[in-house]
Amino acid sequence: MSDTKGHALALRGLSKRYGDFVAVNDVSLEVGKGEFLTLLGPSGSGKTTILMAIAGFVAPSDGAILLDGRDITPLPPEKRDFGMVFQGYALFPHMTVAENVAFPLRVRGMSKADRDAKVRGALDLVQLAAFADRLPKQLSGGQQQRVALARALVFDPALLLLDEPLSALDKKLRAELQEELKALHQRVGRTFVNVTHDQEEALSLSDRIAILNHGRLVQAGAPGELYERPRTRFVADFLGKSNFLEGTVRGAAPGGFALEAGAARLAVRLPDGAAPLAEGSRSLLSLRPEKIALLAEGDAAENVAEGRILAFAYLGAGFSLRVATEHLGEIRATLPAWKSPIAPTEGLPVRLGWSADAAAPVEEDAA
Template sequence: MSEQRGHALTLQEVSKHYGTFTAVDRVSLDVAQGEFLTLLGPSGSGKTTILMAVAGFVAPSAGSIVLDGADITPLPPEKRNFGMVFQGYALFPHMTVAENVAFPLRVRGLSRADRDTKVRAALDLVQLAAFADRLPKQLSGGQQQRVALARALVFDPNLLLLDEPLSALDKKLRAELQEELKALHRRVGRTFVNVTHDQEEALSLSDRIAILNHGKLVQAGAPGALYERPRTRFVADFLGKSNFLEGLVRQPHPGGFTLEAGAAQLTVSLPAGEAAPAAGTRSLLSLRPEKITLLGEGEEADSIVDGRIVAWSYLGAGFSLRIETADLGEIRANLPSWRSAFAPAEGLPVRLGWPAEAAVPVEEDAA
């Protein structure tokens, strides 16, 4: 692979309309040089359309695509030099692995010797050098996807675009290839834009995630930042599981506020610089199930709510509990099961507690 590392990509107010339907709605996004960015969103949220616009196969209705500061919106796909791997992207069945990988180099008119060197390097990269002479049908699904990756990387692309490249694989193989993809990204140091609707894949692979809903970019950030501080109900719900607690804002102050929900008084702390909502307004909190603990006799927490277990299940690593509360409705809590003397039972009264920073104010999604 060449010394030239990744390139920086910017989407400026990109929209795509099909008749009166808006598939992509004024999406602006920066992808840094060498970054692994994932577009995450439900089916139909515009992920593939954005990727196709970046690749040059879909012309945006408005806005521009910028690479290293240069507007490439009018450039045809072949002039962009982007590598692409699509969902179930078929290899040429009659060509060997090496011939498949060499194909983009033949199109570009490279000499036989240069092709051979680059094909070998690309197959090494995906650890398939020993499979060079096989036909695609003699490979597993995961190996075929790795050939597709090698073919997308062999010509030193400016960007690697991946549209659900692992979605056709079974769960275990997918997890393996996710690790390989991450390692591959580290080795080649290029800018990757990946599309998925698998939230775990997005969390584990990405430097940054951009969350889409109905063609709009809802929130972008590092996986941890998005998980810990979702801005809207949709983001909290889509990226992981969440309880939503609704109530009235009391005693707002620079560091937080109290949320009153029935008889419950929940203490909410805010990150530095984030303003508290006005007293008396309605507010919605996101509370991750794993941030809740069961309080024993005399134990304290910033927020405390009493309830009763209505259902529970054992998940190996932990228990998942559904707890009915008078003030907050049904709450889900996940507890680690190891080293715990706790034995869940239907109807068991429990006292739930969590720290002030565990409950995060989120906006209700626009209708």
């Protein structure tokens, strides 16, 4: 992917207060040239406020927004030259697809010949050249969103800002548009900043994800890094599903430790370079359900928990199990449905197993 068209964005101590309410609290973040960054968090986490501040529609209470090192905080939206795609498309219903896409160019005073060439290129980019003369009402929701993307890109913006652009679409179409949006980002090589509360969307689309909660930046990193090594309980619980196992650190060493949880003793192997935990301290582990295997009689694993199925759900590709264990409480596990070693039923005794590197230590969330 080319970085010649992308621009670097930086937030420096960004805060936004509405009276006594703090919507965004001292957020600092770097977005590299040509990067696809997603702001992810629950409702009220501050992600949309940050996007609106980047766009220039919200004035920060404190902090600065820099584009390629230049402070753009005082600039009005029209001077920032950013493209924006909204959840509700915001297309003009009385204009054709081509006229909608041409609108930003008309506002900028571009000649008709140049406009027409740019519009053709933008519609080719989103594979809608054959729909140029249709009205928005004659298009599907996915097609309308692609028109909105073409309109946002047609004037070669410095940045593309996306405010939950796929949330109005049904699940199947949303998945298709995710693939198209990712491919579009790779083709145009521009910097994208996306807002969503959909974890799967964030994981599939992004080069990096910034997770927000209560207006604060909790953790930022590549999708795999955040999923595999969440820093806090909130990140582990919000980005996917997780079991949480709490106990006392025993046999602490640079490479790992044993977690004493009641009568259970669990082996934990730390990743290379991880700081060792203090002997006798309390530790909280995050264990993803898909990292737990169902053990047959005689099978061994570094960690084993026996229990009975409390409940189960068939999810098509797999089964989700809730298992009551004697020493670790309730554990959720998932297993493939295809050639499953068991037919799940409530009360069925099972043995669960996982490796020592399957669980990651996480911090409790700050109050």
